Structure formats: structure tokens, C-alpha cells
Amino acid sequence: xxxxxxxxxxxxxAEVRAFIAKHGAKAPxxxxxxxxxxxxxxxxxLLIEHGLTARTIPKEYGGYGAEPDILKSRIIAEEFTxxxxxxxxxxxxxSMLVPTLLELGTEEQKKKWIAPTLRGEVVWxxxxxxxxxxxxxxxxxxxxxEDGDDFIINGxxxxxxxxxxxxxxxxxxxxxxxxxxxxxxxxxxxxxxxxGIEVRPLKTMTGHAEFNEVFxxxxxxxxxxxxxxxxxxxxxxxxxxxxxxxxxxDPNQAGTRLKEITDLMHKETMDGTRLIxxxxxxxxxxxxxxxxxxxxxxxxxxxxxxAKGEDPGIARLIVKLQGCELNHQLAALxxxxxxxxxxxxxDSPHLRxxxxxxxxxxxxxxxxxxxxxxxxxxxxxxxRGLGMPREPKPAKA
Amino acid sequence: MEFGLSEDQKLLQESIGRTLExxxxxxxxxxxxxxxxxxxxxxxxxxxxxxxxxxxxxxEHGGMGMGLLDAALASEMLGRHVAPAPFxxxxxxxxxxxxGAGSKAQQAAWLPKLxxxxxxxxxxVSERAAGAREGAGVAASSDRLTGTxxxxxxxxxxxxxxxxxxxxxxxxxxxxxxxxxxxxxTSIDLTRPLGELRFDNVEAEPLSAGDAGAAxxxxxxxxxxxxxxxxxxxxxxxxxxxxxxxxxRKQFGRVIGSFQAVKHMCAEMAAELxxxxxxxxxxxxxxxxxxxxxxxxxxxxxxxxxxxGRFVARTATEVHGxxxxxxxxxxxxxxxxxxxxxxxxxxxxxxxxxxxxLQGWAAD
Numbered sequence: 173x174x175x176x177x178x179x180x181x182x183x184x185x186a187e188v189r190a191f192i193a194k195h196g197a198k199a200p201x202x203x204x205x206x207x208x209x210x211x212x213x214x215x216x217x218l219l220i221e222h223g224l225t226a227r228t229i230p231k232e233y234g235g236y237g238a239e240p241d242i243l244k245s246r247i248i249a250e251e252f253t254x255x256x257x258x259x260x261x262x263x264x265x266x267s268m269l270v271p272t273l274l275e276l277g278t279e280e281q282k283k284k285w286i287a288p289t290l291r292g293e294v295v296w297x298x299x300x301x302x303x304x305x306x307x308x309x310x311x312x313x314x315x316x317x318e319d320g321d322d323f324i325i326n327g328x329x330x331x332x333x334x335x336x337x338x339x340x341x342x343x344x345x346x347x348x349x350x351x352x353x354x355x356x357x358x359x360x361x362x363x364x365x366x367x368g369i370e371v372r373p374l375k376t377m378t379g380h381a382e383f384n385e386v387f388x389x390x391x392x393x394x395x396x397x398x399x400x401x402x403x404x405x406x407x408x409x410x411x412x413x414x415x416x417x418x419x420x421x422d423p424n425q426a427g428t429r430l431k432e433i434t435d436l437m438h439k440e441t442m443d444g445t446r447l448i449x450x451x452x453x454x455x456x457x458x459x460x461x462x463x464x465x466x467x468x469x470x471x472x473x474x475x476x477x478x479a480k481g482e483d484p485g486i487a488r489l490i491v492k493l494q495g496c497e498l499n500h501q502l503a504a505l506x507x508x509x510x511x512x513x514x515x516x517x518x519d520s521p522h523l524r525x526x527x528x529x530x531x532x533x534x535x536x537x538x539x540x541x542x543x544x545x546x547x548x549x550x551x552x553x554x555x556r557g558l559g560m561p562r563e564p565k566p567a568k569a
Numbered sequence: 570m571e572f573g574l575s576e577d578q579k580l581l582q583e584s585i586g587r588t589l590e591x592x593x594x595x596x597x598x599x600x601x602x603x604x605x606x607x608x609x610x611x612x613x614x615x616x617x618x619x620x621x622x623x624x625x626x627x628x629e630h631g632g633m634g635m636g637l638l639d640a641a642l643a644s645e646m647l648g649r650h651v652a653p654a655p656f657x658x659x660x661x662x663x664x665x666x667x668x669g670a671g672s673k674a675q676q677a678a679w680l681p682k683l684x685x686x687x688x689x690x691x692x693x694v695s696e697r698a699a700g701a702r703e704g705a706g707v708a709a710s711s712d713r714l715t716g717t718x719x720x721x722x723x724x725x726x727x728x729x730x731x732x733x734x735x736x737x738x739x740x741x742x743x744x745x746x747x748x749x750x751x752x753x754x755t756s757i758d759l760t761r762p763l764g765e766l767r768f769d770n771v772e773a774e775p776l777s778a779g780d781a782g783a784a785x786x787x788x789x790x791x792x793x794x795x796x797x798x799x800x801x802x803x804x805x806x807x808x809x810x811x812x813x814x815x816x817x818r819k820q821f822g823r824v825i826g827s828f829q830a831v832k833h834m835c836a837e838m839a840a841e842l843x844x845x846x847x848x849x850x851x852x853x854x855x856x857x858x859x860x861x862x863x864x865x866x867x868x869x870x871x872x873x874x875x876x877x878g879r880f881v882a883r884t885a886t887e888v889h890g891x892x893x894x895x896x897x898x899x900x901x902x903x904x905x906x907x908x909x910x911x912x913x914x915x916x917x918x919x920x921x922x923x924x925x926x927l928q929g930w931a932a933d
Contacts, residue, residue, distance in 0.1 A: 173638060173854045177570045243570055448930050451922075458921040458930075459876070462848065462869035469847035472572035480573075490840040547833065553840055554832035558812050561827040 206337035208292035225260030234287025265296030299343030316345035325391040335384035357405035423467040486557035493549040503533040582642040589650040601653040602759035607725030617686025630680035638853040641798040648802030653760040658723035662788040663690030669784030670776035691727030693718035709734040714768040724764025740773035758909035790867035797870040800878035807885035868920040875911040
């Protein structure tokens with residue numbers, strides 16, 4: 173155990189702080205929900221130029237080209253969080269498509285898509301889930317049929333975040349109807365402007381359209397825009413999902429929330445008494461604080477394992493389940509501490525924090541379900557982590 | 570930055586585990602419990618041979634001079650094997666009290682004996698750590714103690730006791746001191762002895778060479794981390810037993826471990842307990858190197874691991890079905906161990922209140 177970072181890293185930390193002191197004022201106030209604003213794109217370029225985002229992506233693809241160093245990445249995150257500054261753009265193009273192309277894309281695909289995606293100029297959506305294929309994703313039905321140099325796509329996707337604002341989609345389609353379900357899938361990338369694509373916003377319980385349904389009718393896509401070849405889509409998607417699950421359940425977010433709730437309970441009063449002075453609410457806060465610390469230290473443990481190239485096994489598999497649930501519990505405490513104010517919404521008077529807690533409480537439920545429901549995560553933990561037997565397949569009728 | 574164990578620490582933990590597998594299998598635990606033995610002398614001697622008794626004792630007194638993180642790793646193994654050993658008071662809390670507030674003479678008289686496993690030390694600080702129950706409390710007056718101390722740890726076979734009085738002063742009392750009555754308290758967990766000490770004008774040596782208040786705080790913090798680590802080990806043992814049982818037991822033509830209902834219980838136990846490991850490590854490391862954070866983290870580690878331990882103890886028992894409830898498989902030894910750890914040195918509500926006080930969120 174040595175929680176000190178050492179001189180090389182402290183020097184790096186000083187560089188990050190110097191950047192923040194000099195450029196912090198240029199950070200965008202609002203990121204925009206789906207399309208990065210010009211202000212955001214400028215900020216993104218500045219961060220890439222200084223190696224503060226897209227840090228390890230090769231220069232020829234528009235990144236900074238540094239050697240991977242998990243600790244430096246963490247220092248950047250720590251300093252930006254401490255300064256209350258937004259990091260670079262976090263969207264599915266950057267977090268999922270870019271690593272996938274780096275791993276499996278052709279040289280042409282890498283050259284064409286990675287740099288503009290990193291700069292926030294090209295926005296992507298992810299076409300995986302279908303109405304009948306959620307947890308059992310490999311059962312997806314959207315068809316791509318060969319026609320000369322093209323595929324012709326018909327079918328429907330659902331839960332597609334940012335589809336309404338996306339330029340491009342990375343999409344799983346069934347290209348070999350005769351193959352076994354995991355082997356007949358291909359991974360295609362194509363423009364959302366292609367004729368035959370219809371996007372319908374899907375309003376969620378938050379009252380906002382955070383997702384969409386996307387319908388494909390005779391959508392013509394060049395065959396060359398496939399990643400890693402026909403029938404390889406399941407393999408490609410798993411490489412991508414690995415990156416998605418890594419993002420969900422972030423313990424730093426829980427730390428920020430904990431601080432916000434603590435501040436809230438010190439300010440908010442009930443019958444003239446601060447919530448922090450009510451033993452029952454305070455006890456819940458302290459209990460959650462222990463869990464937040466545990467998950468943060470757990471994160472440090474995983475970070476150390478990753479830096480050493482060790483597989484931490486079950487410790488890694490539990491992060492999404494625990495992290496998402498913890499964030500949800502934190503939002504739930506804030507709502508309870510707010511009492512009846514906790515049910516107000518949208519433009520209501522008396523709202524606190526612009527209704528952020530109410531929104532988070534509902535939105536987090538989506539995160540618990542998305543990227544593999546909690547039940548799917550428990551299957552993964554029990555089967556891969558604890559070595560328990562798989563559920564037997566039902567006999568074919 | 571490195572948040573993890575060193576190779577030496579991993580090896581140490583493995584060798585303690587191997588030794589316990591050999592000297593303290595379930596049959597030995599059962600025997601010690603049935604005899605209501607104070608502790609199993611052979612188990613403690615084997616551990617002392619590895620240096621476990623003297624882990625926290627300075628080398629000049631015959632110990633290993635290690636840190637609390639090392640002791641936490643040992644404690645985890647003791648919990649894993651429900652070992653009937655006087656570890657928390659004898660190897661951790663009493664040596665810290667002596668090192669923090671004992672005189673040179675007191676240290677020289679007792680630390681080498683504790684380090685070698687030759688002497689056992691009981692610790693009676695419950696009234697200061699978990700709150701005084703009715704009738705309990707010890708008053709000190711001119712090197713004499715009068716009153717009752719409940720829930721003394723490692724009490725039954727102790728050669729010497731460290732006793733906290735009502736004001737937080739610490740005293741050393743010999744096990745055979747005149748006027749001292751020792752009453753064994755039968756608890757649900759028969760693998761570790763609890764005692765009641767009645768003092769009738771008993772001769773005591775104050776531990777006054779250092780700051781006794783600070784020493785008391787340190788020993789309670791350390792004790793809490795040890796109990797948390799013990800629960801961590803016991804909890805993981807229960808999860809592994811549940812997984813193994815679910816992989817063998819058949820119902821409806823399938824092993825029950827292939828049913829999602831059972832798999833999910835096991836996944837939930839693992840997902841809840843594993844983050845406690847990081848918190849226990851951090852709390853122990855904070856005790857060794859970050860004194861400002863030590864008490865808060867010890868309280869958090871104790872409370873969270875106790876809460877999680879209770880969940881694991883009941884769920885793992887449930888996975889075993891009726892067998893879990895019987896004496897046949899002996900699973901209850903782990904259940905009870907976790908149950909005892911939860912209440913000793915402050916139950917979750919109590920230590921969470923202390924955590925709030927430490928952060929200025931509540932009045933003392």
C-alpha cells in the first residue's frame with residue numbers, strides 16, 4: 173500500500189493544475205445534451221492538444237499519442253473534478269466506437285472516423301437493442317440482405333440514445349439468417365441521413381426523450397462499411413460493451429453526489445431543524461458515506477490491478493451493479509431529505525438544485541436497467557465470478 | 570500510487586491460512602466450542618509460531634513490528650477459519666495499549682510474553698466503545714478499581730487485563746489480582762471467550778506513561794478494524810460454502826446453483842461484501858499512516874462490514890436450505906462469529922453516530 177503518487181506524478185499533477193488555472197475559464201457552462209456546442213468543441217480541441225483527453229489515441233488518428241498511464245488519467249480526472257470543471261466530451265462515439273475501431277477497424281475506417289469523432293464533430297448513436305432483443309441481444313432480427321455492393325437493411329432498433337442528433341450509427345444487423353444466432357450478426361457503420369431511416373423519440377419516465385426508436389426501411393449501406401467482417405458482429409459488440417460497462421457505476425460520481433447531499437442536508441430544514449441534525453436522516457447519510465468510500469477504494473484497487481496488468485476477477489464484475497445502485501440510493505436519500513419538495517418537478521417553485529435529484533432518481537433507474545439489467549449483472553457475477561452453473565437451455569419444442 | 574497488497578503480505582496471509590487449515594479445521598473448532606474452552610491453546614501456539622501473536626509488537630520486545638494492515642490480513646484468515654484464538658485483545662488491543670501508554674517496565678514485563686504466545690491479555694473497554702449498559706462501569710481511585718466491566722475480550726484465559734475506567738483512564742490488572750472476580754459470559758459464539766469482570770477494590774497499575782485517552786482511542790479503532798476483517802473472512806467463507814453447496818445439492822432434477830434465484834443470492838452476497846475488503850484495507854492503512862482519517866475509517870469499516878456480514882450470514886444459511894439451520898454442516902459457527910463481531914466494540918448505529926461526531930455532523 174502506497175497511496176502517494178510519487179514525484180513524476182506530482183509533477184504531472186502540477187501541469188494539469190497549471191492548465192486549469194490558465195484555461196479553466198474557457199470551459200463550457202453547458203455541454204448540450206446531444207450535440208456538442210461550438211464552445212464545447214473548442215474546449216475539446218484544447219484538451220486534446222494538451223493531452224487531457226483522447227490522451228493515448230495515436231496522433232495520426234487525432235489523439236495526443238501518449239503512452240497509456242492509468243495513474244495520469246486518474247490524476248486528470250481528480251484535478252478536473254476538484255476544480256468543478258467538465259472533462260472532455262463523453263459520448264458513445266468516443267467511449268465505445270473509437271476503442272472498437274482502434275482495436276478492429278481498417279486503416280481507412282480509423283483515418284476517416286476517429287479524429288472527427290474525438291473532436292465532437294461527428295456524433296454517433298448505437299444500434300444494438302431491439303424491441304424483442306434486450307438481454308438476449310444475440311436474438312436480434314434487423315436484417316441486412318446483400319444487393320450488389322450494398323446491404324439493404326430492414327428492421328427496428330430501440331433505446332437508441334442521441335439518435336435524433338446523431339450523424340452516424342454503429343449498428344448490429346443479421347446478415348446470415350441461416351447461421352447460429354451469435355454467428356449471423358455483422359457490425360455496420362452508416363450515416364443517419366441515409367434514406368429509409370426514421371427516428372421517433374421515446375419519451376421516458378423523466379418526461380424527456382432520452383432515447384429513440386429507429387426504423388429502417390430498405391436502407392442501402394455500402395458493404396465496405398462493415399467492421400471486422402461478416403458474422404463477426406457479436407465479437408465486435410462484446411469488445412464495445414466492455415467499454416460501456418466500464419463507464420457505468422463510476423465511483424467518482426458517487427463521491428460528488430455524496431458531497432452534494434451533505435451540503436443539502438446542512439442547508440435544508442424541516443420544522444426549523446437542519447436535516448443533518450435529524451438522527452435518522454443523518455444515519456442514512458453516514459451509512460451511504462461508508463459505501464461510497466468502499467466503492468472509491470475499490471476503484472483504487474481496480475486501478476492498481478489494471479496498472480499491473482492483473483485480472484482482479486470478481487472485484488471488477490461487481491462495479492456496474494454496485495455503483496449504479498449506490499448512485500440511485502444517494503438520489504433516494506436526497507429526495508427523502510427534501511420530503512414533499514422531493515416530488516416537485518420541471519418548472520415548479522420551491523425546487524432545489526433545479527430538480528436534479530428527482531431527475532437523477534428516475535434516470536438512474538434507467539442506468540440500472542441499461543447496459544445489462546441488474547439481473548443480467550448478477551448472472552455474470554455468479555457465473556463468471558463465482559463459477560456457478562449456467563441456467564440450462566430450455567428443450568427445443 | 571498502489572492500492573493493494575505486497576507480495577510479502579500475500580504470502581503471510583496464505584501461510585496463516587494454510588496453518589489454520591491444518592490446526593483449526595472445523596472439528597477442532599467444534600471441540601473447542603463444545604468444551605467451552607477459553608481458546609484452543611494448540612491453535613494459538615501454532616499462530617504464535619508464525620509470529621501472529623507478536624505482529625504489532627516492536628522487535629525490541631520480541632515481536633514482528635508490523636502494521637495494522639498485516640494484522641487485518643491475519644484477522645481475515647482467523648474469521649475465515651472461525652479460529653478459536655485470542656487475537657483481537659491479546660495480539661492487537663493490549664499491545665497497542667501498552668505501547669501507547671505503558672511504562673518501560675510494563676512494556677518489558679508483558680510485551681515479550683504476549684509476543685511469544687506465553688501470556689494472554691484480556692481487554693475490558695466495552696463501556697467506552699459500545700456504551701455502558703446498566704450497572705456496568707469501573708471507577709478508579711488511588712490505583713484501585715471498583716465496579717463491573719462487561720464483555721471483556723479474550724477474558725477467560727487471560728493472565729493480565731487492560732481495563733478502561735469511567736473517565737477513559739487505562740489500567741493494567743493481573744489476572745489473579747485479589748478482589749477480581751471473573752465470570753465467563755456464554756455468547757452465541759463459543760469460539761471466542763467473553764467475560765464479566767467484577768472489581769472489589771482491586772489493585773491496578775495505571776497505564777500513564779503516555780496519553781491514555783489517545784491509547785484507548787487507538788486500541789478501539791484497531792479492534793474495530795480487526796472485527797471488520799474477521800467478518801470479511803467469515804463472510805467470504807460462507808459465500809464459498811453456499812456456492813459449493815448449491816453446486817452439489819440437486820432439486821427438481823438440477824443442481825440448485827443453476828437456478829437464477831439461488832445464483833442471484835450468491836451474486837448479491839459477493840457484490841455487497843467485496844467492496845468491504847477495500848474499506849478494511851484502507852482503514853488499516855489509515856491507522857498505520859494517516860492518523861487524521863483513522864477513527865472515521867475504522868468506524869465506517871466496522872459498520873459497513875457488520876451490516877453486510879449480517880446479510881451474508883443469513884443469505885448463505887438460506888442457500889443451504891434446512892441443512893444450513895442444523896448443527897450437521899457447522900455453518901452456524903460462521904453465522905455466530907459474524908453476529909458477535911457486529912455487536913462488539915460498537916454496533917453499526919453506535920459507530921455511525923461516532924462517525925457523524927468525528928465529522929462535526931452531530932454533537933458528542
